[in-house]
Amino acid sequence: MHSFELGPIRPPSEAYSLLIRATRNCSWNRCKFCHTYKGKKFQLRPVEDIKEDIRIAKAIHNEIKELSWKSGYDGRIRETATMMLNNPPSEAYYNVAMWLYYGGESAFLQDANSLIMKTNELTDTIKFLKESFPDIKRITSYARSKTAAKKSPDELTELCSSGLTRLHIGLESGYDPLLNYMDKGVTAAEQITGGRKVVESGISLCEYVILGLGGEDKWREHAIQTAMVLNEIDPAFIRVRTLTVNHGMSLYDEIENNNFVRATDDKIVKEEKLFISHLNCHSTYVSDHITNLLQEVEGILPQDKEKMLAIIDKFQTLPAEEKINFRIGRRTGVYNQLDDLNDSGKRQVVKQLKHRLGLNGEQPDEKRISRIMERFI
Ligand code: SF4
Structure with missing residues (x-):
């Protein structure tokens, strides 16, 4: 049985x-x-x-293809990928099967x-990957702004030409x-330099922003300064996630010691509104993370800005009780969007969950809601 090394995460x-x-x-x-x-x-x-892992991925790919012929699917990969997904011999097989199922x-x-x-x-790695799998059209990776800022424009252009499509x-x-407080190890100026270099090299850039990172004290500065940096960079994508803290993070101790006060959902929504209203870039704004309260706030800037802000307004003008209802429904994974408040079946489920979780009070228990969110990370 073949196997290759896999890291713990990748973007959604x-x-x-x-x-x-x-x-x-x-x-x-x-x-x-x-x-x-x-x-x-x-x-x-x-x-x-790394190349050896790519060779192994190729061997698994070939095995799934051969299985297709042997199983009477005439080389059609989706059917054998499905068989493999139902009973994968290892995580590596699962990854290759999933990748092939969705087009490879x-x-x-x-x-x-x-x-x-x-x-x-x-x-060299990227070229080998492309030679091994000529059908691959997109190769992406995580990077730090500081590292991007240190690369020369020629180096980034070379990476783009070799097939690196997005960072x-x-x-x-x-x-x-x-x-500085969060020990991110980078300044706003370095973020701009790194981001601009990536954009100018032709590599598509996706920048991630953490809503709520400013806590109760710095939400306003966080929103405005983050928008200003992104306006300078003008990345292809802006993706937002909401701060979620668990025991494994040093921020958890900061909260326990009252050095950092988490922003409430209401404050984070206010922050997101301020953030979007200061964005003047030409990016696709994506909210593809379960931690985000208003996941439907998405669009292409600048043309969808008003539509996005209108969704936030809609939440902000809900009666207090409805806001709490929505927050709990969202945090427990029942509601996806504000219109779900009109779904009587979902409302009933949320009512039962509120009761079961002891969240029936007029004021939401912020600690309990934070704890519910921890399971998302
Ligand atoms: S420690 Fe910082 S730079 Fe490293 S993966 Fe986590 S967020 Fe990214």
């Missing part, structure tokens, strides 16, 4: 990509709000090891900052005191 938009682990863990690993790689040492992987056209290089590899080694960067905030 890469759920159907072939995953190739180019490096292990995070080269920074200090952000207070992140637990993904805590206690794990960063390692560059030898290019020959994209790959994601793990872990947190593949751009830190020597440029010639990264281009996902965790901007989180554009407000320096907050970046």
Whole structure:
């Protein structure tokens, strides 16, 4: 049985990509709000090891194809991929089968900052991946702004030409005191330099923002300064997630010691409104994360800005009781959008859940709601 190495995460938009682990863990690993790689040492992987994983992925790909002929599906991959997904011999088989089921056209290089590899080694890896799987049209990876800022324009252009189509960067905030407090290890100016370099190289850029990162104190500055940084960068995508804290993060201790006060959902919605209203870029705004209260606030900027703000207005003008109802329904995964408040079946489920979770009070128990959110990360 074949197997290759897989890292712990990938962006939601890469759920159907072939995953190739180019490096292990995070080269920074200090952000207070992140637990993904805590206690794990960063390692560059030898290019020959990465190539060996690609060869194994190819062997699994060929095995699934052969199975298709043997099973009477005449080379049709989706049917055999489905068989494999029902009973995968390993995580690697599951990943290849899932990727093939969805067309086999994209790959994601793990872990947190593949751009830190020597440029010639990264281009070599990307070229080998493309040669091994000529049907792949999109190759993406995570990166840090600081690393992007250190690459020369020529290096980034070379990566683009070799086939690197998109970088996902965790901007989180554009407000320096907050970046500093959260130990993000980068300044707003470096975020702009890194982001601009990526955009100018022709590599598509997706910047991630954490709603609520400013807490109760800095939400206003966080919203405005983050928008200003993004206006300078003008990335193809802006993706938002909402701050969710668990025991594995040092921010958890800051909260316990009253050094950081979490923003309530109402405050975060206010912050998102301020953030969007200050955005003057030409980006696609995506809210594809379960932690976001108003996941339907999405669109292409600038033309959809008013439509997006109208959704926020709709939430803000709900009667207090309805707001609480929606928050609980969202946090328990029953509601997806505000119109679900009109669905009597879903309302009934939320009513039962409120009762079961002891959330019947007129004021929501913020701690309990935060705890419900922890299971999403
Ligand atoms: S750089 Fe990214 S992966 Fe690394 S600690 Fe910070 S948020 Fe986590």
